[in-house]
Amino acid sequence: MRQEDSPCLLSLWHRAQQSNHRYLIWVYGDQSAGYRWVHQQLIFLSQHMGAHSPCELFWVGNAKSAQVAGSQHMRLTSIPAIQARRWLGGESDFLVFDAWEGLNPDGLGAISGTLRGGGLCFLLSPAPACWPFYDDPDYVRIRSQIEEGNNRPKLFLQRFSARLSASLNDRCEGVFQYRVDHLASPPPEVLKSGEQEPVGLARVHSSDLPVDPAGGKVSLILSAEQQAAVDALVRVVTGHRKRPVVLTADRGRGKSAALGVAAARLLSEQPRHLIITAPQDAAIQSAMAFFALSCPEAERIDNGYRLPNGSRFEFIPPDVLIRERLSADAVWVDEAAGLPVALLEQLLRDHARIAFASTLHGYEGAGRGFGLRFRKILDRRTPQWRLLHLAAPIRWADHDPLEQLVFNLLALDAEPFDDREALKRQALPVSQWQFKCIDASSLCEDENLLRQVFGLLVLAHYQTSPDDLRVLLDHEGVLVWCLVDGDHVGGVALTIAEGGLSLDLHADIAAGRRRLRGHLLPQALAYYSGMPAILSVNGWRIMRIAVHPLLQRQGMGQALIHGITAQAKAQGIDWVGTSFGITRELLAFWRSTGMQPVRLGLQKDTASGEQALLMFCGLSKAAQALSVQARASFLRELLYHVNGVYKALAPGLVGDLVRAAADLKVRINATDVSASEVNWAAVRAFALGERPVESCAPFISDWLLWWLSSADELDSTLEAEIELLIAAIWQKQSRVQLETRFALKGRKSIERAMRSAVAVLLNIACQFEK
Numbered sequence: 001m002r003q004e005d006s007p008c009l010l011s012l013w014h015r016a017q018q019s020n021h022r023y024l025i026w027v028y029g030d031q032s033a034g035y036r037w038v039h040q041q042l043i044f045l046s047q048h049m050g051a052h053s054p055c056e057l058f059w060v061g062n063a064k065s066a067q068v069a070g071s072q073h074m075r076l077t078s079i080p081a082i083q084a085r086r087w088l089g090g091e092s093d094f095l096v097f098d099a100w101e102g103l104n105p106d107g108l109g110a111i112s113g114t115l116r117g118g119g120l121c122f123l124l125s126p127a128p129a130c131w132p133f134y135d136d137p138d139y140v141r142i143r144s145q146i147e148e149g150n151n152r153p154k155l156f157l158q159r160f161s162a163r164l165s166a167s168l169n170d171r172c173e174g175v176f177q178y179r180v181d182h183l184a185s186p187p188p189e190v191l192k193s194g195e196q197e198p199v200g201l202a203r204v205h206s207s208d209l210p211v212d213p214a215g216g217k218v219s220l221i222l223s224a225e226q227q228a229a230v231d232a233l234v235r236v237v238t239g240h241r242k243r244p245v246v247l248t249a250d251r252g253r254g255k256s257a258a259l260g261v262a263a264a265r266l267l268s269e270q271p272r273h274l275i276i277t278a279p280q281d282a283a284i285q286s287a288m289a290f291f292a293l294s295c296p297e298a299e300r301i302d303n304g305y306r307l308p309n310g311s312r313f314e315f316i317p318p319d320v321l322i323r324e325r326l327s328a329d330a331v332w333v334d335e336a337a338g339l340p341v342a343l344l345e346q347l348l349r350d351h352a353r354i355a356f357a358s359t360l361h362g363y364e365g366a367g368r369g370f371g372l373r374f375r376k377i378l379d380r381r382t383p384q385w386r387l388l389h390l391a392a393p394i395r396w397a398d399h400d401p402l403e404q405l406v407f408n409l410l411a412l413d414a415e416p417f418d419d420r421e422a423l424k425r426q427a428l429p430v431s432q433w434q435f436k437c438i439d440a441s442s443l444c445e446d447e448n449l450l451r452q453v454f455g456l457l458v459l460a461h462y463q464t465s466p467d468d469l470r471v472l473l474d475h476e477g478v479l480v481w482c483l484v485d486g487d488h489v490g491g492v493a494l495t496i497a498e499g500g501l502s503l504d505l506h507a508d509i510a511a512g513r514r515r516l517r518g519h520l521l522p523q524a525l526a527y528y529s530g531m532p533a534i535l536s537v538n539g540w541r542i543m544r545i546a547v548h549p550l551l552q553r554q555g556m557g558q559a560l561i562h563g564i565t566a567q568a569k570a571q572g573i574d575w576v577g578t579s580f581g582i583t584r585e586l587l588a589f590w591r592s593t594g595m596q597p598v599r600l601g602l603q604k605d606t607a608s609g610e611q612a613l614l615m616f617c618g619l620s621k622a623a624q625a626l627s628v629q630a631r632a633s634f635l636r637e638l639l640y641h642v643n644g645v646y647k648a649l650a651p652g653l654v655g656d657l658v659r660a661a662a663d664l665k666v667r668i669n670a671t672d673v674s675a676s677e678v679n680w681a682a683v684r685a686f687a688l689g690e691r692p693v694e695s696c697a698p699f700i701s702d703w704l705l706w707w708l709s710s711a712d713e714l715d716s717t718l719e720a721e722i723e724l725l726i727a728a729i730w731q732k733q734s735r736v737q738l739e740t741r742f743a744l745k746g747r748k749s750i751e752r753a754m755r756s757a758v759a760v761l762l763n764i765a766c767q768f769e770k
Contacts, residue, residue: 009041010048012176013120020117021174022402026164028125029180031100035065037180038096038122045094045120046073056091060084060111061098061124081107081138086282090114091395099125102138103157105410105466112406113251117396127179128165132158142467142475155444155473160409167405174401222261225390226254232388233262233355237272237330241352244378244385246336248360252403254394255357259332260290266330267311268295274311275328276304277318277347279338284315287334322346335359336374340581342610345377410466414455417488422550425485430555433483433490435563440473443480452489453480460546477518479540481564483556491556494544495564498522499537499574506532521577521614524599525626529633537574537623540564561593565617574623581610584653587660590615597660598630600638602645611649635661639705643732651723651731651741655708662709679703687759693728693751700758701729707765718764721757728754 009025016023027034046055054073059065063078074094079087081097084107095115097108103125115121126134132153139154167175222230232245249255263274278284281303291305291313292298298305304314316326318339330353336344337358348354356374378385393400407413416422443450454472458464471478477497483490499522501509508514509523510532516523521541522534542564547556561576568576578595580586587597595615604611618624638646638657646654682699685691693700704725724742727733728750735747744750 009120010045013045013049013118016120017118020397021400022115022117022119022121022396023174023176024121024123024402024405026123026125026168026175026177027180028127028131028177031124031126033180034100034124037178038124041122042074042094042096049073049093055093057094057096058087058090058092058111058114059096059098060107061096061101065098065101079111084108084111086280087111087114090285091116093119095119095121097121097123099123099131099136102136103160104138105156105470109406109410109412109466112402113395115402117393117400121402125161128161131161139474142471155440156470159444159450159473163409164405167408175405222257223254223392223394225388225392226258226261226394229255229258229388229390230262230265232386233258233332234265236353236355237266237274240384242382242384244348244353244382245355246374246378246385246387247355247357247390248387249357249390250393250403251359252393252395252400253390255359255390256284256286256334257290257394258390259287259334259355259357260292261294263287263313263332264291264294264298267307267313268309271310272329274313274330274332275316275321275326276313276332276334277316277321278334279318281315281317283335283338287332288313288315318343318347322350325350329353330355333357340610341373341377342581342583344374345381348377348381411451411454411469412466414451414458416455416459416548417452419550421488422490422548425488425490426550426554428485430483430559433485433556433559435559436482436484437567438480438482440478440480444473448487449489453482453492456489456492456546456548457494457544459549461544464544478543481560481567483560483563489548490551491547491560492545493542493560493564495540495576496543497538498541498577499535499539501535503536506535509535520579521616524614525616525630528599529630531626531630531633533622534626534630537620537626538572539575539577539623540568540573542576542578557589558593565594565619569619572620574620575616575618575627577614577616579612579614582613582653583610584650584656587613587653587656591660593617596627596631597657598627598634600634600646600657602641611646631661639730642726642730647731647733649731651726652719654726654730655722658705658708662705679706683758683762687755687762689755693754697729700725704729704761707761710765718760721760724753724757725761 012023012025027038042057046057049055054075057074057076058079059076060079060081077087077090077092081102081104084104087110092114093116095111097111112121125131132155133151134154134157136154136157164175168177229245229247233247236243236245247255247258259276263276266272267274276284276287288304292300295305295307298307298313301312301314303316304312306312318333320326321331322343328351331347331351333339333344333347333354333356335358336356337360344356392398393403396403438449438453443453454464454469457468457472472480472494475496479495479497481493481495483492496518498519501516501519501522505514505516506526509516510526510530512527519535521539522537525531525534542561545557545560547560565576576595577598578590580590582600594617596617597613598616599614601612616627616630618627635658638654638661642649642654679699679702682691682696683703686693686696686700708722720742724738727741728738733741735750738750739745742750742753744753
């Protein structure tokens with residue numbers, strides 16, 4: 001190990017400080033020697049940092065490997081890669097990412113944003129030629145049973161190491177390498193301290209911030225963009241109601257600082273209660289830190305801060321905020337792209353003074369997709385909302401090498417093809433688009449194709465992250481289906497192979513004693529619906545589907561599904577299916593492709609904020625028989641839980657589900673009873689006002705099920721009548737709920753509306769009978 005290495009790294013650190021950029025040192029080769037070299041450099045650097053000590057070191061990987069013996073100038077935080085997202089609010093001077101312990105894509109994307117400008121990031125890994133064949137420990141999270149022991153190269157690691165090597169070969173500024181056996185060459189153009197004037201913003205520590213002698217408060221120096229954001233956030237509270245602000249930024253642009261400073265300004269002016277919420281409490285730590293810097297008089301409490309004037313700034317998890325209907329003077333929603341859009345809409349309904357902040361790039365990736373979908377909701381509910389974007393970096397200078405490198409390696413800046421090209425293709429018939437399956441090797445070799453595919457997925461699914469890029473390239477059961485015109489990708493769908501499991505697994509899975517990775521749909525039906533036979537047949541579950549925003553509502557989504565179904569039949573696959581957070585719009589789309597509902601989750605899905613619906617289309621005779629069985633089981637369960645765990649479902653959605661499950665005249669006992677003379681007599685008596693609702697409700701319930709399962713097409717003008725009866729008879733909603741939803745007042749008004757609804761449907765029902 002050469003003695004000149006440490007002074008060389010010290011000069012590199014001085015250069016990073018002067019430019020306020022962050023540099024990457026890629027350390028590869030022998031694992032143990034790599035650890036020793038990094039330890040030595042960190043100790044040397046920490047001892048020569050002078051006034052900057054003690055410094056913060058984040059080590060992502062094995063805690064034992066992270067021990068930097070002998071360093072008294074460095075605060076070490078050891079972080080498992082899988083937990084890196086929890087440290088988004090933290091900041092570090094040095095970052096070590098140990099890829100020997102697994103290259104977690106989300107972890108790398110998240111933790112890279114914690115490194116301050118002027119910091120150094122060390123990446124430890126196998127040599128480039130060996131890395132794709134390394135048994136990466138993090139791959140166990142995407143490995144299914146059929147992939148155990150596979151020795152093929154890992155394409156994500158192959159692409160990652162190739163693009164990292166290309167950055168070195170292209171002499172990209174700020175990317176350096178160290179081979180463990182020897183330093184291949186000193187880092188190019190390393191500057192000594194003082195050879196260059198500082199560039200960009202200087203790194204600011206809390207101890208460096210100026211103090212106002214009169215008030216004793218820390219005076220934060222904000223950029224013009226941040227100050228505008230703070231002013232807008234303040235107006236959310238002091239101005240007109242229902243004028244939310246949406247604050248977007250790439251990572252490191254000072255979004256959290258704006259949230260914290262605005263909260264401090266509002267709470268210092270007068271007693272107020274301000275709630276901040278986010279997908280995880282770690283995501284708001286940076287905002288909390290800036291609040292504390294701005295309000296040194298604030299007292300720390302369990303979940304936030306309290307000021308002497310009685311003001312409170314506290315973190316409340318979003319599910320608790322909604323469930324307990326908590327009130328506050330305002331609500332800040334940080335990292336909003338990480339929350340389901342349905343949950344964001346609920347928060348928007350519940351709070352008249354609210355602001356949403358989100359990262360557009362970063363490990364979240366899908367912030368751009370969040371913006372497209374949530375914008376429509378804001379336009380509808382609060383048309384006077386305001387959008388602000390922070391573009392200039394605060395934590396580091398513009399054109400930061402590490403940021404650009406991480407975007408490149410993880411495809412965080414992937415986009416669909418240009419909108420101008422999409423506009424040219426809007427008139428192109430769907431039949432003119434070529435339907436094709438693209439293998440992972442082709443994606444890995446064609447960066448333009450990969451970025452178009454991944455860019456579409458990011459736009460369409462707010463939960464898409466760098467982890468999904470690895471699944472795209474390395475999960476053997478995943479197939480990529482595209483609609484292409486030349487080298488332009490208009491739509492993409494991902495399928496994953498499920499089922500085909502051996503008989504010796506059936507009993508344990510059906511009894512809940514065993515759960516395999518993957519195989520979501522067959523295992524759910526085997527366990528919840530008592531259908532172990534579904535485990536034997538082979539299927540494709542459609543796990544993602546996305547169409548270019550300017551090409552939507554032209555039948556491209558249906559064309560993708562029909563193409564996949566045709567390919568499945570040709571290859572002898574027994575079924576195709578899907579799973580998604582249920583909405584009426586999505587249910588209608590999937591029904592139009594031939595899918596039928598077979599199971600609805602009893603709890604809301606953590607990803608979508610809605611109950612997860614499984615839908616199924618049997619292709620073989622065996623799978624078609626299983627489909628009928630599953631739909632009958634689903635209908636029975638839906639009707640049993642409709643006034644319990646499904647009580648919060650929109651009545652119209654309940655009706656849609658019943659009709660979908662009852663297609664092809666699927667019947668259960670209730671439908672036989674509903675057509676009897678006893679039922680008809682009771683229903684007629686209620687409609688004519690001869691009997692009260694209490695004595696007729698059981699008969700109306702059975703008759704309503706018969707009515708929905710018998711109507712081939714529903715007239716949209718009957719929507720209100722059907723929803724009222726479902727809400728009142730099946731869901732047993734309270735009088736207050738019925739009054740609010742249907743603009744009624746009083747018990748008699750509700751009963752009159754119900755009688756009128758039954759009378760209207762009776763007239764239609766007579767046409768069924770004829």
